[in-house]
Amino acid sequence: MLMLTKQLKPIPAKPGIYRFLDKDGSLLYVGKAKNLKNRVKSYFAKTTELTPAKQQMVAKIKKIQFTVVGNETEALLLERNLINRFQPPYNIDLKDDKSWLYVKMTKEAFPKVILTRKQKVEKENNGGEYFGPYTSGLAVRQTMKMLKRIFPFYTEEGPMISLGNNPHSRFHLGRYLNQPLTDQKEWQNNIALIKKFLKGKNQIIKEALLKSMATAAKKKNFEQAARLRDQIRSLEIINVKQQVIKKGEVDELYLNKVKRSFNSLIQLQTILKLKNLPSRIECYDISNIQGNFAVGSMVVLTDGEIDKNQYRKFKIKTVKGSNDPAMIAEVIKRRLRNDWTKPDLILIDGGPTQLNAATKELRHAKLKLAIASLAKRDEEIYLPNEAIPIKLPKFSPALQLLQKIRDEAHRFAITYYHKLHSKNLKN
Numbered sequence: 128m129l130m131l132t133k134q135l136k137p138i139p140a141k142p143g144i145y146r147f148l149d150k151d152g153s154l155l156y157v158g159k160a161k162n163l164k165n166r167v168k169s170y171f172a173k174t175t176e177l178t179p180a181k182q183q184m185v186a187k188i189k190k191i192q193f194t195v196v197g198n199e200t201e202a203l204l205l206e207r208n209l210i211n212r213f214q215p216p217y218n219i220d221l222k223d224d225k226s227w228l229y230v231k232m233t234k235e236a237f238p239k240v241i242l243t244r245k246q247k248v249e250k251e252n253n254g255g256e257y258f259g260p261y262t263s264g265l266a267v268r269q270t271m272k273m274l275k276r277i278f279p280f281y282t283e284e285g286p287m288i289s290l291g292n293n294p295h296s297r298f299h300l301g302r303y304l305n306q307p308l309t310d311q312k313e314w315q316n317n318i319a320l321i322k323k324f325l326k327g328k329n330q331i332i333k334e335a336l337l338k339s340m341a342t343a344a345k346k347k348n349f350e351q352a353a354r355l356r357d358q359i360r361s362l363e364i365i366n367v368k369q370q371v372i373k374k375g376e377v378d379e380l381y382l383n384k385v386k387r388s389f390n391s392l393i394q395l396q397t398i399l400k401l402k403n404l405p406s407r408i409e410c411y412d413i414s415n416i417q418g419n420f421a422v423g424s425m426v427v428l429t430d431g432e433i434d435k436n437q438y439r440k441f442k443i444k445t446v447k448g449s450n451d452p453a454m455i456a457e458v459i460k461r462r463l464r465n466d467w468t469k470p471d472l473i474l475i476d477g478g479p480t481q482l483n484a485a486t487k488e489l490r491h492a493k494l495k496l497a498i499a500s501l502a503k504r505d506e507e508i509y510l511p512n513e514a515i516p517i518k519l520p521k522f523s524p525a526l527q528l529l530q531k532i533r534d535e536a537h538r539f540a541i542t543y544y545h546k547l548h549s550k551n552l553k554n
Contacts, residue, residue: 130173130189131188131189131191131367133300134190134191135164135167135168135171135191136187137197138163138164138167138191138193139163139164139170140162140163140164140165141163141164141194141195142159142160142161142162142163142195142197142198142199142201142202143159143160143163143167143193143194143195143196143202144157144158144159144160144193144194144196144205144206144209144363145157145159145160145163145167145189145191145192145193145218146191146192146193146209147184147187147190147191147487148188148190148191148192149187149188149189149190150189154192154213154215155184155188155215155216155217155219156184156215156217156218157206157209157210157213157215158206159199159203159205159206160202161199161202161203163193163195167191167193170185170188171185180217181217184217184235196386199409200389200404201386201389204260204383204385204389204430205385205386205389207430208385208430214347216372217332217365218345229242229243229257229258230242230257230258230271230325231243231255231256231257231258231319232255232256232257232258232322233255234255234256236311237311237314237315238255238314238315238318240318240321242268242271256322258322258325258326259264274321274324278317278320278321278358280319288344300377320332320335325333333359336355336358336359337359339355340355340356340359343355343550352514370452385430385431387431387524388428388430388431388432388528389431389527390524391431391524391525391527392405392406392430392431392528393403393526394523395472395525395528395529396520398508399472399497399499399508399517400516400523401471401472401497402497403471404471405471405472405497406429406430406471406473407427407429407468407469407470407471407474408428408470408471408472408474408528408532409425409426409427409428409456409462409470409472409473409474409531410426410427410428410473410474410475410476410535410536411423411424411427411458411459411462411473411474411475411476411485411536411539412424412427412476412533412536412537412539413443413451413454413458413476413540414416414537414540414541414543414544415443415453415454415544416544417448417449417546418447418448418449418450419548420544420547420548420551421443421454421544422440422441422442422443422444422536422540422543422544422547423440423441423443423454423455423457423458423540424438424440424441424536424537424539424540424543425438425439425440425441425458425462425536426438426441426535426536426539427470427532428528428531428532431528433531433532433535437467438446438466439462439538440539440543441457441458441461441462442547443457443458444457445457451477451480451481452477452480452483452484453484454483455475455477455481455484455485456484456485456488459473459484459485459488459489460488460491460492461489463488463489463492463494465531469494469496470496470497471497472490472496472497472498472499473485473489473496473497473498473499474498474499474500474501474529474532474533475498475499475500475501476500476501476503476533476535476536476537477500477501477502478500478502478507478509479509479516481500482498482500482509482510483511485498485500486498486511493514498510501529501530501533502516503533505518506518506519506521506526506530507528508529529550
């Protein structure tokens with residue numbers, strides 16, 4: 128506690144975010160505060176009533192870090208970015224056991240791997256081994272999906288064994304393992320490796336796979352050796368994707384990057400007179416040569432950063448010949464039919480003609496969404512019902528943000544166009 132008392136002294140009474148780390152330097156929790164000094168001290172005050180989960184967290188704290196920001200809104204944005212990026216284990220509501228996600232290994236000859244939020248009930252009734260809880264449902268599902276391609280497993284309840292032994296079944300493990308059938312020994316070996324992965328024993332897994340690969344090569348079983356090699360490579364990719372903060376501080380360059388993005392968004396909100404901070408910006412572009420292989424792209428900035436998981440591409444279906452405004456209209460119309468997250472700002476690559484085509488589709492859909500366009504020639508910003516475009520200084524953060532997403536939309540559209548064009552030439 129004496130060590131923590133010394134760390135509390137330099138914390139200022141200013142707005143910002145604070146981070147709690149354990150003895151290994153792993154991030155436990157990220158929080159925001161209007162007054163950093165008072166908020167952080169409250170965790171260690173004897174009069175403070177903490178939930179059992181927070182009490183457990185405080186007992187693990189060995190290091191305190193903080194970052195001062197300009198205001199509470201900036202602190203909120205920075206907190207959200209850090210939580211999304213690093214998923215600290217105590218940044219969930221641990222009072223509600225329904226929010227906990229576990230990986231369950233069933234207790235049977237051919238164990239299944241199941242994601243569940245009912246750990247206590249299932250443990251009492253069905254047995255099995257549990258790993259977790261995990262703070263991010265999306266993250267754990269993505270990890271298990273990648274893991275399944277390395278160490279195949281079944282996720283469905285019910286009569287899976289007969290389906291697994293049927294080469295024509297979509298549940299057949301051979302589609303991953305490149306072999307006719309999977310016997311019980313190999314099945315259980317995969318489950319054992321998955322357990323090691325979930326326990327963080329990745330190096331042990333890699334060494335075991337390397338040993339098996341060497342044995343297979345020695346026996347001139349090159350197909351199996353190649354499969355094991357691919358498993359090792361895929362495992363290394365997963366390890367990179369699952370890295371968290373270890374033995375080090377949160378990257379100050381990253382914090383500064385987030386703060387710069389926030390300042391750009393604030394400036395953009397002011398210039399375009401937006402009702403809300405443009406946390407989600409969608410940008411649209413068209414790519415074609417004289418109307419041939421015409422495609423549209425949608426790229427997204429989330430909190431000022433490229434968000435490739437949200438990208439979408441469109442093959443133009445209804446427009447013949449070279450007509451960019453009509454193509455933009457088609458793309459916007461198709462986008463609005465989908466139940467995707469609504470943007471705070473739509474940006475069109477082009478001038479007033481393209482903007483008017485997109486705005487018309489918003490009116491047809493009876494949606495009031497902020498929309499603008501950015502023309503390449505003079506980098507002018509056009510708004511609906513505004514005759515005079517906005518011309519920002521070359522080094523304006525708001526302009527640079529719009530240029531970043533506009534250029535990315537252009538790149539994404541061109542890439543898709545080249546893909547379709549090359550495919551046509553091959554055929």
